[in-house]
Amino acid sequence: MSIFTLTLIGQSNCSGAPSAKYIFGNRRHFRFYLRPFRRQSVDVCDISIADAQLNHLEAVPRDHFIMPEQTSDTEKGHKATTTPSIDDAFLVAFKTPTDPSNPKDWHLSKKWIMTIILSSTGFNRIMVSTIIAPALPTIRQELHMSNIESVMAMSVYLLATAFGPMVIGPLSEVYGRRPVLHATSIWFLIWNIVCGFAQTKGTLIAARLLAGFGASAIYALAGGVMGDIWRPEQRGRSLGLYSLIPLLGAAVGPIIGGYIAQHSTWRWMFWSTSILQAVMIVTSLPLFHETHAPTILRHMARELRHTTGNFQYATEAEVLHKHRSFSWILVRSLTRPIRLLLFHPMVQINALFSAFVYGVLYLVLSTFSDLWTTQYHESISTSGLHYISLCLGQIVGAQLGGPLMDFMYSRMNQHYNNLSLPEFRMPFMIPGAILTPLGLLIYGWAAQKHTHWIVVDIGGFVMSFGMQIIGQALQAYMIDSYPEHTSSASAASQFFRSLTAFGFPLFAPRMYEVLGYGWGNSLLGFVAIRIGLPTPIGIWFYGARLRAKALSSF
Template structure:
């Protein structure tokens, strides 16, 4: 937020020399092209999130990291407790048990549709707070659920609240970090996204065995409450249009000049109701009418859906084929966690390095972000094939775990590359772009486990995952196609008479 103490307070001073000085200060805030448009006070304006001190950026990114860890952690921490939950409520329905797990991810699909447009009107911070509170309250309430229906509804609402990090975190990083350094920041947050669901089954299995399934929800609710307090105390607003609007409002009050306004308050978007309606439609417009958004979202959704298919079939593989003890089941998810870590670190280093090298040759196209996927994405198929046939033939348990590690490297690095691409290609509408991506990703991630059990039973682990591997392989040419045609496609996009895609940092 642009604090009052950071603004000049001399505009109403009766002394003419001070008033003259105030006039000059006001000029420093105004755009060179329009004397009524309030802008940053030079490139080094301390209120610009890109110019925040290192300690302030670090605190904001640390809070985002924590929230991004807790939100997906909650999605799968309950997985080892599902049998006990179903037994408690006297149900043996396999589809219902899968739904209790996946309904949280379905909440991810719908939350951003409201969160993203609201954030572009009111800023990131209020939406972080609202989502965090909803997540915390509903997760704690899950621990008191007295029916599967009540549990499912509360899980859905908790997922909708927790989706704020999927909708806002990438955009917050783009607000804070320059394009050339964005890959590493995205990798850090991406690591939190992906480590959460990978390590949570281990915690969930031991906690469920020790305290029962209700304490699984109490623990995650406590973690959510801690995140809510941290964000309220430590996080700052980072969305430039909102900061400038607040700055303009304060200057109007100080100077009495009612013509002063931020750039985002001018033109067709100045009508707040109309702007909100457009912002509500924007994610759908970008998803269905923007080829770059549609295909990157589809690619991400495939990787994300495969993760949850894998998570729902791991218990059958390691309990029935390898005869692991239930409380040790969570360890089977660590292969994916290691793959996530390797994929994120490797992808971030490769991505930022490539962007810097191409910039020296005056090639700043956002599509450069997708080129490393030529190497990384095929690892999805390699890992799935290895998992499929080593598990099918009961090869030593380390073999399928290596397969999940290779799979994790490919799937999660793809999520990273597509996320950074959307941020670079759609800077003004990054929240809507990420919301569009989140909708498709979460719908497939939430629905995939509902049919995976049947596929697993009919085809067996070998052919079921071989089929998924072949489907993934069909997407391998996508990075090359985007590199060749992506810029042209973005240049043809229109929404509400405006060019949606301007690849500016």
């Protein structure tokens, strides 16, 4: 039974319950959008039964499951229907309609400060993943590594980002975003410094693995913080800025690494990024505030209990979990990304599609420098300049894509009478699904024919532009779909992304050796078309039903 379809389908026998025609206004558009649901006819009164069962299983406000874009009952300042009996005078919740303590009601400048701090932290951590790419031949020679081992030294960092968010994301929903961000920043700093002092290949690979675990926090926290502070109609611009800076790190890394490798020792790649990380820690400690609403309310309740001596003050979550042990809550949180990945089709689809895109990006990043040094006979530092084309594609994609996504979301929201569905993000993804394979084809065949370098760079620009659009749409969709557990959903999605980012560069040299750049990139482009176009169209028609079924059975 789909809660989403219960809300929208059929004429209701309940007094005052809206019909689908009333909600959508235009019957023709109603049939187009909800075509997969048109044979269902269910009484809206039945929602209470399914909803009660759902809340019993998840112990979170039911608004999260019916309309993910709406604020939870806690944010509205009302007591949830499933909350055990408690005197409203002692229920700690945000005031309505606005509350300066609520991150979504913060001043715009404060929201941007949080976004910029998180983006800058992500820039450095992601830059470290690719900065050693131009220096791999030097590292291979100095530490006596094979080709596979040197690529492993680069890719193992990404392997850690597959498993790290599965732990870090849930912890941020238990302890809050701020302590998790600072703890992982210090962890990353320590092991990144160790990489610079590594004297053996084993030390370098192990230190890169541990540094990657600390860096992986950014993948889990980013979606959570963006969902904490930005409302759905504002997320396009904020995600545009957030996703731009970290992705720039992946493209800028080889540029900086190329110059360091040519004019200094490769060890300064790690030492310089460690210095930058230390600056980020010192900056974020006083400026980055807690954004997780349940954590903020829990701190408020604790302070009230301490100052008044009245232990009746409690948050909705504390009342719901009153008879649960902390170990039960912790285990429940830590297993949430796994359950999302196993039982939620939309998380699976999002993870697999973004995994392919992310894997192709890192495949290109890891082989781009070799193309220019071996095929075009350029120096390491000059070859690094070609990464600028990838950077420009991401910059333009973020600057155009963010506002455009907000505009399209607002227009569709108005057209469907403020329905605010996550599926409204999907039309924005279609241009990206077309441009990504187009860029791969241009880049591949231009490189195969040894055409002028600008043609290859244009292909890289188009490819990265399309990937930026796809990434923004997928991340916004996950935030809109799982507002209460965005970090866990992001962690589940990141799992496959990191595995492909780790694995794709490993087979890239052999693929280009056998197929060449032309047919190698054509193969990737054909797969991108086969996956990219059906995904947004399928989510548009079936996403709401799949989300509702998964949530009602979770």
